[in-house]
Amino acid sequence: xxxxxxxxxxxxxxxxxxxxxxxxxxxxxxxxxxxxxxxxxxxxxxxxxxxxxxxxxxxxxxxxxxxxxxxxxxxxxxxxxxxxxxxxxxxxxxxxxxxxxxxxxxxxxxxxxxxxxxxxxxxxxxxxxxxxxxxxxxxxxxxxxxxxxxxxxxxxxxxxxxxxxxxxxxxxxxxxxxxxxxxxxxxxxxxxxxxxxxxxxxxxxxxxxxxxxxxxxxxxxxxxxxxxxxxxxxxxxxxxxxxxxxxxxxxxxxxxxxxxxxxxxxxxxxxxxxxxxxxxxxxxxxxxxxxxxxxxxxxxxxxxxxxxxxxxxxxxxxxxxxxxxxxxxxxxxxxxxxxxxxxxxxxxxx
Numbered sequence: 001x002x003x004x005x006x007x008x009x010x011x012x013x014x015x016x017x018x019x020x021x022x023x024x025x026x027x028x029x030x031x032x033x034x035x036x037x038x039x040x041x042x043x044x045x046x047x048x049x050x051x052x053x054x055x056x057x058x059x060x061x062x063x064x065x066x067x068x069x070x071x072x073x074x075x076x077x078x079x080x081x082x083x084x085x086x087x088x089x090x091x092x093x094x095x096x097x098x099x100x101x102x103x104x105x106x107x108x109x110x111x112x113x114x115x116x117x118x119x120x121x122x123x124x125x126x127x128x129x130x131x132x133x134x135x136x137x138x139x140x141x142x143x144x145x146x147x148x149x150x151x152x153x154x155x156x157x158x159x160x161x162x163x164x165x166x167x168x169x170x171x172x173x174x175x176x177x178x179x180x181x182x183x184x185x186x187x188x189x190x191x192x193x194x195x196x197x198x199x200x201x202x203x204x205x206x207x208x209x210x211x212x213x214x215x216x217x218x219x220x221x222x223x224x225x226x227x228x229x230x231x232x233x234x235x236x237x238x239x240x241x242x243x244x245x246x247x248x249x250x251x252x253x254x255x256x257x258x259x260x261x262x263x264x265x266x267x268x269x270x271x272x273x274x275x276x277x278x279x280x281x282x283x284x285x286x287x288x289x290x291x292x293x294x295x296x297x298x299x300x301x302x303x304x305x306x307x308x309x310x311x312x313x314x315x316x317x318x319x320x321x322x323x324x325x326x327x328x329x330x331x332x333x334x335x336x337x338x339x340x341x342x343x344x345x346x347x348x349x350x
Contacts, residue, residue, distance in 0.1 A: 006212050011221025013145040015056055016228045017276070018204045018283055019197045020151060024229075025276045026105055027253030030236045033193045035244060037186045038176035044186035044193075045237055049230025051194040051338075057222035058341045059202055063209025064218055070290075071206040077348075079340030087340070088291075090333040091199050095288040096311060097330070098200055099129075102281035104315035106274065108251035113270045122315050129281045130308040133289065134301050147275050152232055154269050158258050159235035165260065166242045176244045182328045195334030200280070202337075203287040285311075 024030050034041035062074045071091065076084035103125045110121030183189040212218055239257050240247050247253040258269040289295070289304055297303060 006208065006217070008217050008221045008224060010145050011060070011208065011212065011217060012224035012228055013148045014204060014208060015201060015222065015225030016152075016232070017145070017148045017279055018201045019229075020148065020232070020276050020280065024233050024236055025151060025155075025254070025273050026108075026251075027236050027240060027247070027255075027257070028105075028251065029193070030233055031240050031248065031253055032182050033189045034186070034233070034237050035176055035240045035248075036179040036182070037189065038173045038241070040186045041176075041189075041237060042234075044190040045230065045233050047187060047190040048194050048233065049226055051191065052197075052229045053223050053226030055194065055198055055338060055341055056201065056205060056225055057219060058345055059198070059205045060209035060212070060218040060222055061215070062341075062344065063206040064212055064215060067210045068206050069210070071203045074202065074206040075337065075340070078344040079337065083336055083340060087334075087337045090330060090337075091202065092288060092291045094196065094199050094330045095203070095284045095291070096307070097314070099281055099284035099288065099307075100311040100314035100317075102277050102284065103129075103312055104317070105252070105277050106281075107315065109255065109270060109274060109277070112250060112252055113255050113266070122312055125278065125281060126308045126312040126315075128278065129285050130304055132282050133285050133304055147272070147279065148228075151272050151276055152228060154272050155232050155235045155254070158254065158261070158265075158269065159239040161261060162239045162242050162257055168238070168241045172241050172244050175248075176241060179244070179248055191335070191338070192328055192331035195338055196328075196331035199330060199334045199337065200284065203291075204283060 030045075034044050037044060059074060062068070062077060066073060066077060068074055072084070072088055075087050075091075078084070079087055103122050104118075106125035107118030107120075107122035110116045110124075111118045183192055209218060212221075236254060240253055243257065247256060250256045252273070254273065255266065255270055258266045285304070285307065289300075289307060293300065293303055
C-alpha cells in the first residue's frame with residue numbers, strides 16, 4: 001500500500017475497525033466497563049475517549065518516525081528490551097484470546113438472534129476467518145473503511161430511538177449500581193478498557209504509521225478515530241442504561257436493544273455486528289500467526305488451521321465470560337505499555 005493511499009479517514013476507520021469488534025460493537029464490553037457504574041460511567045467513557053486519541057496518536061507517530069515494520073519496534077523503543085518483551089508476550093497471548101472471544105461472540109449472535117445453536121456460529125466464524133487469512137489480508141483495511149461508518153450510524157440510530165422511546169430513569173441508574181463491577185473504580189475501568197483495546201490496535205497502527213506520508217494526517221486521523229470510538233461507546237452506554245435490568249442478563253446487549261425497532265432493523269444490525277466481529281477476528285488471527293511464524297512457512301495453512309481450531313475450542317467458555325475475566329486481566333497487563341508510551345512522549349519527544 002502506498003503512503004498516499006492512507007488518508008485521515010482511512011486512518012480513523014482502520015483504528016476504529018481494528019478494535020470495534022472486541023471493543024464495543026456487541027455492547028457486552030460497554031456494559032462490563034461502563035454501564036455497571038451507572039451515571040459515573042459517563043466520566044469513564046470521556047476519559048477513555050481522550051486516552052484513545054492520545055495513545056493512538058503516540059503509536060502512529062512512533063511508527064511514522066522510526067519507519068517500523070511491526071509493533072515490536074514500537075514496543076521496544078517505548079518500553080525497552082525487557083519490558084518490551086513482556087508486553088509483546090501479552091499482546092501475542094491476547095491476540096489469540098481475543099480471537100477466541102470473537103468466535104464466541106459469533107456463536108452468541110447466532111443463539112440470541114437466530115435462535116440457532118452456538119455450534120453453528122462459532123465454527124462458521126472460525127472457518128471464514130481461516131479462509132480469509134490464508135488467501136491474504138490486503139483487502140481487510142479497505143473492507144473495514146467501508147463497514148465502520150455503517151456500524152456507527154446503526155449504533156447512533158438505535159441509541160437515539162431507545163432514548164426517545166424509553167428515557168433513562170432513576171430506577172435504571174439504581175439497578176446499574178447493583179451489578180458486579182469488573183474494576184474497582186470508573187477511572188481504572190476507563191484506563192483498563194483503553195489498555196486492552198490498544199493491545200489489539202498496536203499491531204496494526206504501528207506499521208500503518210510508517211506508511212503515512214503527512215505527519216498531520218496522523219494527528220487528525222487519531223483524533224477522528226478517538227472521537228468515533230468515544231461516540232460509539234457513549235451511544236451504546238446510554239442505550240444500555242435505558243433497560244439495564246434486562247440487558248445485564250444477555251450475551252449481546254445491542255441485539256436485544258435493536259429488537260425494540262423491528263425484525264428487519266434487528267437483522268440488519270446483526271449482519272453489521274457479524275461483519276465487525278469478523279474483521280476483528282481476521283486481524284487477530286493474522287497478527288497472532290505473523291508473530292509466531294512466517295507466512296512463507298511450507299505448512300502455513302496447517303498452522304493457521306490449527307490456531308483457528310484451538311481458538312474455537314477456547315471460545316466454548318462463552319463470550320460474556322471471556323469479556324468479564326479475560327479483558328480486565330489483559331488490560332492490567334497493558335498498563336505497562338501505556339506507561340512506556342507516556343514516557344516516550346515525555347522524554348523522547350525529539
